[in-house]
Amino acid sequence: MTHPYPVLPHVSDRPSPPPKAAKPGYRPEVxxxxxxxVLMVASYHIWLGRVSGGVDVFLLISAFLLSLSFIRKGEAGRGLQLGHYWTHVFNRLLPAAAVVIVGTLAATVLFVPRSRWAEIFSQAWSSLLYVQNWALAADSVDYYAADHSIASPFQHFWSLSVQGQVFVLWPLLFALSAVIARLAHKRFRSVVFCVxxxxxxxxxxxxxxxxxxxxxHAYFDTRTRLWEFAFGTLLALAIPYLKPVRGIRVAAGWLxxxxxxxxxxxxxVQGQFPGFVALWPLVAAALVIVAGQTGSRLGADRFLSWRPLVRMGDMSYALYLWHWPILVIYLAWRGRQEVGLVGGALILGLSLILAALTTRFVEKPLRAREKRGTWGRAALVMAACVAVVAVPLASGQFLLKAADDRLLAEAEINYPGARVLAPDYDGEPTGVPVRAVSSTDPDSWGRLPLACSEVPDGPTDPALSSICFSTTNTDSPERTILIIGSSHAQQWIEAVEPMAQAHDYRVIALLKGGCTYGAAAEWRSEDCNRFNEAATEYALELKPDAVIAVATSAMSDEAADPVVDGLPEAARKLGEGGIDVVGVRDNPRFPFNMQVCAETNGADLCTTPLMDKQSPDFPPSEDDGGMAFLDLSDLICPEGTCRPVVGNTYVFLDDNHLTTDYAASLAGEFDRRFHQSVSW
Structure with missing residues (x-):
């Protein structure tokens, strides 16, 4: 089955309408x-599925034109008028952005699966408040943050956020330069160069x-991008002194x-930027700017100054803003990974139409009104833009949460999950809709109430202290169970904790995303091997009655779930210390997001035979290190078929994790089979 949702890279290209240079310095070729x-950016995204590096060109152009304006003011001894500059810039940026955000939210509700709404709503706030880059930076290093295989329609706002932050910082640095120049009696240009x-x-x-x-993380970090803006400022300082002969300028322009x-x-671009490799597009754009107006019929500037192209430049900001959400939502609606030649042409055509309308009826009228207005009027426009987004966005989030709360009020009745498989189950789910869950919601991952830093016997090793959690019954529990491993171990907390409460067991969990538990292995990262070594040492020191770990590693594209490398060795070591080890068989994994597939295509079209996902023999016949094994595959995929929904509950959170709701519905049978495996 093909992936039901677009698999797209993080976007790296977006233009922004920086403040235009004054008329005497207008550069049509720029x-x-x-x-x-922007046409190159859109084409790369739509047809090539990759990023072009164009964002770096736009960063350079933004800084170059911004700096020219401030350098002129500083050298003329005029005030920098920071307040006027900021209201001017954001009065230009916000209206078009607000229109696109509202339009994208509306399209999201109409065409995007409901499980994605919470994440997209959150990203809309980040985009509106110019912190989208930091949100994506945090997600990029947070294993639990999101399903990164699914693109967000607001993902492209990250670079607008970086630019917005720089548009605040850069004038302050020019103001600092002016103060230093005045106090030190130095030329303003010289101080700007130093700063x-x-x-x-x-x-x-x-x-x-x-x-x-x-x-x-570096890709979205504002601090790693400041040098690209500084490159544009240094170019603005140097441009009066760069006067090569016409032949060289012609060659430089085309090069x-x-x-x-x-x-x-x-x-x-996606994997190597923004390190020194980003000098490529910066130097390339600088060559075009240095070439300038050559006056030659053979110059690149003759092509770049072509009137239709210059007019396209006027709406490049709006074109960028529209093309990405249209692309992402189209792919979500059609359940495709690629758009094809015709589909791509339709997307580009619609993007151009919306960009032209946004420029004509939003950007230009407000820009003309700003020239005749005051700071107060500009501030009022910005406040109105924020309100246009904030009111429907906050209302949508409130209604979404209220609907979920209503459905959860009678969760046992509405969402029995695996309980419907019990022979004595006599209820029947009501006609309520299946409740969508999002991987970005912290409640979608198993959690324990206490951090181990709050308990006396928590680990002291720094590799464990921040990722260790415990139940509250720390004094004289009947037994202690230690869970070790990745998110696939974490998901079983929702089944283990009810068992622990019923028998007065204490549960401690050592959890590291993406790190399966076992003895050191070369293919694991150094950080993961360090975690596993520390976890084993802590287990031998704590001496719990049992350790629970995930025993196998399921494959998404073949019928195999081999035993986790190094787990038998770790189990043997724990067994020698008198600790029972229970290996839970990994749940099946898929090449597509099961929940999104069900929402997009219907649950009946997203089923997979269990035999196509697992090894034929379990427990494994090879050395198992003395582990006991626990297999709940018959409840995860009842009657040998893996389905997105069982008992009116989503079974799978994404393409490889169980939902906490479904894991919790397995608690009774987990209790019975666990005690059977350890003979307690």
């Missing part, structure tokens, strides 16, 4: 470059380091243009 870049040269050097060094050590257009093919 406006044409912006238009060409922004320092920003460039420090940010570039930090960017290279973080890109090497944590590229996923820069060729490098910009080819960078996305040659470079892995």
């Amino acid at each position: 406006q044409g470059l912006r238009a060409l870049a 922004f040269g320092t920003v460039f050097a420090v940010s570039l060094a930090f960017s290279v380091h973080e890109t090497y050590t944590n590229q996923a 820069g243009l060729a490098a910009i257009l080819s960078g996305g093919f040659i470079l892995d």
Whole structure:
């Protein structure tokens, strides 16, 4: 079965309408470059499924034009008028953004599966408040944050957030430069060079380091992008002194243009940026800017100054804002991964139409009114834009939560889950809808009430202390159970905790996302091996009555779930310490999100035979390290068929995790089979 939802990379390209240079310094070839870049960005996203590096070109253009304006003011001794600048910039940015956010929210409700609504609503707030990049940076290093295989229609707002933050910071740095120049009796231009040269050097060094050590986070980190803006400022300082002969400028223009257009093919923009490799598009754009107006019929500027292209530059911001959500929502609605030639042309055509309408009826009228208005009027426009988004967004979140609360009020009746499989079950789920769950909701993952830092016998090893949790019955419980492992171990907390409450057992969990429990193995990360070693040492020190771990690693694309590497060795070591080890068989995994598939195509079209997901023999015949095994596959996939919904409850949270609701519905049978396996 094909993936029912678009598998798309994090977006890395969006233009932004920086403040235009004053008329005497107007650069039509730069406006044409912006238009060409946004068309390239859209084409890469729609047809090639990758990113082009165009965001770096737009960062450079934004900083270059912004800096030209402030340098002129500073050198002329005029006030920088920071308040006027900020209201001017955000009065231009917010209206179009607000229109796109509201339109995207409406399309989300109409075409996107309900399980995605909570996450998309949250990202709408991040986009409106210019913190989307930080939200994505946090998600990129948070194993539990989201299903990263599914693109968000607001994902592209990350770079607008970075630019918005820089549009606040940059004027402050120019103001600081002016103060230093006045106090030190130095030329304003010289001080600006020192200040922004320092920003460039420090940010570039930090960017290279973080890109090497944590590229996923670095990609969205404002601090790793400041040097790209500083590059534009330094270019603005240098441009009066860069006057090559016309032949060189003609060559530079075409060389820069060729490098910009080819960078996305040659470079892995998503995987290598924003380290020093990002110099490619920056230097390329700088060559075009330095080439300027050559006056040659053979110059690249003649092409970039073509009137239709310049006009396209006027609506490049709106085109960028519209093309990505249209693409993502179209793929979600159609249940596809690719759009094809015709579908892509329709998406681009609709994006162009909406961009033209947004520019004509939103951006231009408000821009003209701003020129005739006051700061107060501009601030009122910005407040209205925020309200236009905030009111329906907050209302939608309230109604969504209220609906979920109503459905949960009688959860046992409405959502029996696996309890419907019991021979003595005599109820019947009511006609309420299946409740969608989101992987971004903390309640979608098993949790225990106490952090181990709050209990006297918690681990002291730093590798464990922040990822250890416990039940509250720390004094003289009947028995103690220790759960160790990844999110696949964590999901069983919802079945283990009711058993523990019934028998006065204490439960402690050591949980590290993406890290299966077992003896050290070369394929595991150093961090994971360190966690497992520390977990084993803590278990031998704590001496729980039993350790629960996930025993197998299911494959999404073949009938196999082999025993986790190193688990028998770890079980043997724990067994020698008098600790029972119970290995729970991994749940089946799939090449697609089961919940989204059901919401998009209907539950009946998303079933898979259990025999296509697991090894034929379980428990395994090889050395098992003395483990006891626990297999609930017959309840996860009843009658040998894996279904998205059982007992009016979603079984799977995504493509490889159980929902907490379904895991909780397994508690009674988990209790019976667990005690049978350990003979307590």
